[in-house]
Amino acid sequence: MFKEMASEKAYRLLESGPIVMVTTRARDGTPNVMTMGFHMMMQHEPALIGAVLGPWDHSFSALRELGECVIAVPTIDLAQTVVDVGNCSGAQLDKFEKFGLTTMPSRRVDAPSIMECFANLECTVVDQSMVSRYNMFVLEVKRIVVDESRPERRLIHHQGDGRFVADGETLDLRERMVHWRYLMD
Numbered sequence: 591m592f593k594e595m596a597s598e599k600a601y602r603l604l605e606s607g608p609i610v611m612v613t614t615r616a617r618d619g620t621p622n623v624m625t626m627g628f629h630m631m632m633q634h635e636p637a638l639i640g641a642v643l644g645p646w647d648h649s650f651s652a653l654r655e656l657g658e659c660v661i662a663v664p665t666i667d668l669a670q671t672v673v674d675v676g677n678c679s680g681a682q683l684d685k686f687e688k689f690g691l692t693t694m695p696s697r698r699v700d701a702p703s704i705m706e707c708f709a710n711l712e713c714t715v716v717d718q719s720m721v722s723r724y725n726m727f728v729l730e731v732k733r734i735v736v737d738e739s740r741p742e743r744r745l746i747h748h749q750g751d752g753r754f755v756a757d758g759e760t761l762d763l764r765e766r767m768v769h770w771r772y773l774m775d
């Protein structure tokens with residue numbers, strides 16, 4: 591039997607893309623990092639991502655002003671750090687130092703990449719028109735680096751209430767993707 595769920599809790603069903611961290615660099619050069627669950631792919635090529643960062647986040651002004659960030663994709667081994675990073679502000683402390691995250695230079699943006707993450711997506715802001723209404727930045731992915739050497743690749747997904755699930759079994763259904771062959775390589 592279906593049970594009613596409050597409509598404002600839609601995020602509890604749909605938020606569960608991989609939880610990510612977003613790095614930025616402020617005008618004075620200070621790097622920062624926050625956790626983000628509200629993101630979505632918008633376009634294949636060039637790759638566009640919608641990213642919701644609230645004005646209450648210290649990262650918001652850095653992204654708004656300098657228009658660059660890195661989306662760092664963590665795996666399950668970093669789960670506790672990811673939560674902690676999203677529960678304090680770079681306005682008060684250096685989160686990289688506090689949580690032992692190692693920065694490495696990005697190539698296409700000034701915001702740092704994170705060594706401990708599986709992948710780093712270097713992004714620039716290409717559209718701020720939805721920021722005032724929805725806090726949503728449209729990002730274009732300029733470069734991606736993936737750490738192919740790491741054995742742990744399970745991404746983590748936020749269920750919206752402090753609970754997470756990790757990637758499990760992979761289902762290979764590529765032979766059924768008859769209309770989308772070009773996406774299969």
Ligand SMILES: Cc1cc2nc3c(=O)[nH]c(=O)nc-3n(C[C@H](O)[C@H](O)[C@H](O)COP(=O)(O)O)c2cc1C
Nearest residue numbers: 624625626627628643644647648649676678679680
């Ligand atoms: C699991 C999780 C998911 C989050 N998702 C988002 C999000 O999508 N957008 C957002 O603005 N804040 C999100 N936050 C909150 C920010 O990460 C949090 O406000 C952080 O302290 C901001 O850091 P800053 O002030 O250094 O920028 C999330 C926090 C957690 C723990």
